[in-house]
Amino acid sequence: MTTPGRGLHGRVLDTLGPAITAGEYPPGSVLRTDELAQHFEVSRSVMREAVRVLESMHLVESRRRVGVTVRPKAEWNVYDPQVIRWRLAGADRPHQLRSLTVLRSAIEPVAAGLAARSATAEQCAELTECALGMVANSRGHQLAGYLIHDVAFHRTILTASGNEMFARLGDVVAEVLSGRTHHDVMFEDPDPAAVTLHVKVAEAVREGDAARAEQLTREITVGALQELDILAP
Amino acid sequence: MTTPGRGLHGRVLDTLGPAITAGEYPPGSVLRTDELAQHFEVSRSVMREAVRVLESMHLVESRRRVGVTVRPKAEWNVYDPQVIRWRLAGADRPHQLRSLTVLRSAIEPVAAGLAARSATAEQCAELTECALGMVANSRGHQLAGYLIHDVAFHRTILTASGNEMFARLGDVVAEVLSGRTHHDVMFEDPDPAAVTLHVKVAEAVREGDAARAEQLTREITVGALQELDILAP
DNA sequence: TGACAAATAAGTCTGACTTTTTCATTCCGT
DNA sequence: ACGGAATGAAAAAGTCAGACTTATTTGTCA
Numbered sequence: 001m002t003t004p005g006r007g008l009h010g011r012v013l014d015t016l017g018p019a020i021t022a023g024e025y026p027p028g029s030v031l032r033t034d035e036l037a038q039h040f041e042v043s044r045s046v047m048r049e050a051v052r053v054l055e056s057m058h059l060v061e062s063r064r065r066v067g068v069t070v071r072p073k074a075e076w077n078v079y080d081p082q083v084i085r086w087r088l089a090g091a092d093r094p095h096q097l098r099s100l101t102v103l104r105s106a107i108e109p110v111a112a113g114l115a116a117r118s119a120t121a122e123q124c125a126e127l128t129e130c131a132l133g134m135v136a137n138s139r140g141h142q143l144a145g146y147l148i149h150d151v152a153f154h155r156t157i158l159t160a161s162g163n164e165m166f167a168r169l170g171d172v173v174a175e176v177l178s179g180r181t182h183h184d185v186m187f188e189d190p191d192p193a194a195v196t197l198h199v200k201v202a203e204a205v206r207e208g209d210a211a212r213a214e215q216l217t218r219e220i221t222v223g224a225l226q227e228l229d230i231l232a233p
Numbered sequence: 234m235t236t237p238g239r240g241l242h243g244r245v246l247d248t249l250g251p252a253i254t255a256g257e258y259p260p261g262s263v264l265r266t267d268e269l270a271q272h273f274e275v276s277r278s279v280m281r282e283a284v285r286v287l288e289s290m291h292l293v294e295s296r297r298r299v300g301v302t303v304r305p306k307a308e309w310n311v312y313d314p315q316v317i318r319w320r321l322a323g324a325d326r327p328h329q330l331r332s333l334t335v336l337r338s339a340i341e342p343v344a345a346g347l348a349a350r351s352a353t354a355e356q357c358a359e360l361t362e363c364a365l366g367m368v369a370n371s372r373g374h375q376l377a378g379y380l381i382h383d384v385a386f387h388r389t390i391l392t393a394s395g396n397e398m399f400a401r402l403g404d405v406v407a408e409v410l411s412g413r414t415h416h417d418v419m420f421e422d423p424d425p426a427a428v429t430l431h432v433k434v435a436e437a438v439r440e441g442d443a444a445r446a447e448q449l450t451r452e453i454t455v456g457a458l459q460e461l462d463i464l465a466p
Numbered sequence: 467t468g469a470c471a472a473a474t475a476a477g478t479c480t481g482a483c484t485t486t487t488t489c490a491t492t493c494c495g496t
Numbered sequence: 497a498c499g500g501a502a503t504g505a506a507a508a509a510g511t512c513a514g515a516c517t518t519a520t521t522t523g524t525c526a
Contacts, residue, residue, distance in 0.1 A: 007477065009285065033509070043479045045278055048510085052242065052282045053289040056315070064509045065487040078401050079312030082289070102343070103398045110339035117464070165336045168311050231350070240510065266476070276512045281477085297476045298520040 009049040012040050013082075016050060020059050020070060021083060022090035027072040031060070036068075057083055081171055088175060098228055100176050105221035107166055108157065108173075113214035115160035116205045123160040124206045130156060131202040138195045146190055147181045153198055157217070160205070180227070194223055242282040245273050246315075249283060253292050253303060254316060255323040260305040264293070269301075290316055314404055321408060331461055333409050338454035340399060341390065341406075346447035348393035349438045356393040357439045363389060364435040371428045379423055380414045386431055390450070393438070413460070427456055 016036070019025065037047035051068055054060045057077045062068045077083060078099075087096040119127070133149030154177065155170040197220050204213035225231075249269070252258065270280035284301055287293045290310045295301045310316060311332075320329040352360070366382030387410065388403040430453050437446035458464075 009477095045281075045480090046478070048278075049282055049285045051509095052285050056286040056289050056313075062509070063487080064485075065489095065507055067508065074397070074400070076401075077313060078398055080289075080310060099396055099398045102347070102396050103340075106340050106343035106399075107336075110335070114335070163332055163335050164307070165311055165332045166339075167307070168309075242510095278513090279511070284476095295476070296520085297518075298474055298522095300475065 008042050008046045009053070012036075012042060012047065012050040013053060015040075017054065017059070017082065018086045018090055020054065021076070021086040022092060023073075025070045027070050029070045030067040031070070032067045033062075059083070084172060084175065088179060093179075097176060097179060098230060100172060101221075101224050101228055102230065103169075104173060104176065105218075105225055107169060108154065108221055109214045109218040111158050111161035111163070111166045112201060112205065112217035113210040114162055114166075115157050116208050116210040116213040118162040119160035119205050123156055124202075126156050127153065127160070127202040127205055131199045134190075134195050134198055138192065139189055141189065143181055143190075147178060150190075150198075151177050153202075157201070157205070191223065194220060197223075241275050241279045242286070245269075245275060245280065245283040246286060248273075250287065250292070250315065251319045251323055253287065254309070254319040255325060256306075258303045260303050262303040263300040264303070265300045266295075292316070317405060317408065321412060326412075330409060330412060331463060333405060334454075334457050334461055335463065336402075337406060337409065338451075338458055340402060341387065341454055342447045342451040344391050344394035344396070344399045345434060345438065345450035346443040347395055347399075348390050349441050349443040349446040351395045352393035352438050356389055357435075359389050360386065360393070360435040360438055364432045367423075367428050367431055371423055371425065374422065376414055376423075380411060383423075383431075384410050386435075390434070390438070424456065427453060430456075 025031065033044060033047050033051060036051075037044045040047065051060065051062055054068075055062055057080050058071055058075050059077075060068050060070055078087075084096065084100070087093070115123070130149045130153035134146055134153065137143075137145035137149065151174045154173045158170045158173065159167045161167065197216055201213055201216045201220070204210075204216055258264065266277060266280050266284060269284075270277045273280065284293065284295055287301075288295055290313050291304055291308050292310075293301050293303055311320075317329065317333070320326070348356070363382045363386035367379055367386065370376075370378035370382060384407045387406045391403045391406065392400045394400065430449055434446055434449045434453070437443075437449055
C-alpha cells in the first residue's frame with residue numbers, strides 16, 4: 001500500500017477522494033476551495049494542492065468564478081491506482097471488482113502468451129516456485145499463504161510479458177485477488193482445478209508454448225469471471 | 234485534446250512532464266522546488282502544485298530534506314492519458330506505440346465480444362454508419378475522412394462493451410490510430426481487407442454473435458500488430 | 467557507537483492582490 | 497414593449513511574497 005501520511009494534502013485526499021468516487025458529490029456538484037479548506041481545517045494552499053491532484057485524475061474540474069465541479073464518472077481516470085483503491089474501498093466495490101475482473105480476463109491470457117515467448121530463466125523459476133507455493137497452501141485453510149503465491153504468480157506473468165502496460169496492472173490484480181480472499185468468495189480452500197491450471201501455465205511458459213499458456217490462462221480467468229457470476233465469453 | 238492553458242502550473246507541466254517522461258532526468262535525479270520555480274519563473278506555490286500533479290502520476294516523489302526525486306519508469310502511471318500523450322510526443326513514441334497496440338490487441342476483441350451481447354440499437358446503428366463511412370473513404374487518399382470513422386468505430390465498440398475500463402481506452406485508441414495515419418504507416422489507401430473486417434464486425438455485433446465479433450476484431454488487431462512488425466500471437 | 471546539534475529543503479500558513487468569468491442591469495434600436 | 501448588445505459589479509479561482517515549522521539527513525563530539 002502507499003504511504004498514508006504524505007503531507008496534509010494527502011490527508012485531505014484520503015477523505016475527499018473516496019467521497020467523490022463514492023458518488024457522494026454527484027456529477028456537476030460545485031465545491032468551493034475556501035469552504036473545503038475551512039471544512040478540513042487546512043490552509044488554502046494545501047487545499048489547492050489537493051484539488052490539483054483530483055483535477056489530474058479528472059475527478060473534478062476547476063474553473064474561475066465557478067468553483068470546483070465534479071466530473072461525470074465517465075471521464076474519471078479509472079486506471080489510476082489511487083482511484084481504483086478508493087472505489088474498491090467504497091460502495092462501488094462490487095461493480096469495480098467486476099470491471100477489473102473483466103479487464104483481467106482480457107489482459108492476462110495475452111500477457112501469458114507473451115511471457116511464454118520472452119520470460120527470462122529467473123522469471124520461469126519464480127513462476128514455478130509460485131505455482132508450487134500455491135499447491136502447498138491449497139489445503140487446510142492456509143488462505144494467506146495461498147494468496148501470497150497467487151498474487152506473485154500473476155504479477156510475474158504480467159511482468160514477464162515484457163509489456164510495460166501489462167506489468168503496471170500487477171498492483172491492480174493483486175488488489176482484486178486480495179479483496180476476493182478477504183471479503184467476497186473463498187471461504188474455503190481454493191478450487192483444486194484452478195491450482196492445477198496455474199501449475200500448467202508455469203509449465204507452458206517454461207516450455208515457450210505461447211498458445212497453450214494463453215489458453216490455460218484464459219481458463220483461469222473464465223473461472224474468475226464465473227466466481228462473480230459473469231457470463232463467460 | 235485537453236485544454237492547453239489551464240493555469241500557470243499547467244504551463245509548467247507542459248514542459249516538465251515531457252522532459253521527465255522522455256528520460257531527460259534519469260530515475261533518481263533530484264530536483265529542487267525552489268530552483269524549478271526560479272527556472273520557470275513562477276512562484277513556489279504554483280511550482281508546488283505542478284509537483285503534486287507529477288507526484289500523483291508517480292513520476293516523481295517528494296521527500297523532506299531531499300527534494301523531488303524522479304521515479305523509475307516502472308512505477309509511472311502509464312495509463313494516465315496525460316502521461317501517454319507526453320510519451321507519444323517524445324522520443325519514446327515508437328516504443329509507446331507498440332505497447333499500446335499490444336494493449337489494444339488484448340482489449341478490443343474482448344470488448345467486441347461484450348458489445349455483441351450488450352450494444353444498444355443506437356450503438357449498432359452508429360457502428361454500421363462508421364463502417365460505411367470507412368468504406369466510402371477507403372479510396373482516393375481520403376485518409377482524414379477514413380480516420381474519423383475508424384476512430385469512431387473503435388470508440389463505439391469500446392463504449393458498447395459496457396465496461397467502463399474498456400470505454401476509457403477510447404481516447405488512447407484514438408491517439409494511436411491518429412498517430413498511425415499522420416506519422417508512421419498509411420501513406421496510401423487503407424488495406425481493403427481491414428475495411429471489410431470492420432463491416433463484418435458491425436454485422437456480428439448487430440446480430441449478437443459474440444464469438445464472431447471477437448474473432449473478427451482479433452483479426453483487425455493482428456493486422457495492427459503486423460503493421461508494427463510485431464509477431465502476431 | 468551513540469547521542470546531540472546543525473543544516474537543509476519541503477511543508478504550511480497568511481494576507482494581499484490579479485484575472486477571468488458570469489450574471490444582472492441598463493441602454494438602445496426596432 | 498420586446499430583444500439584444502454593451503456595461504458594470506461580483507464572485508471565485510489564480511498568483512505571489514514572505515515568514516515560519518517540521519522532518520530528515522549529515523556530521524561532530526563525547
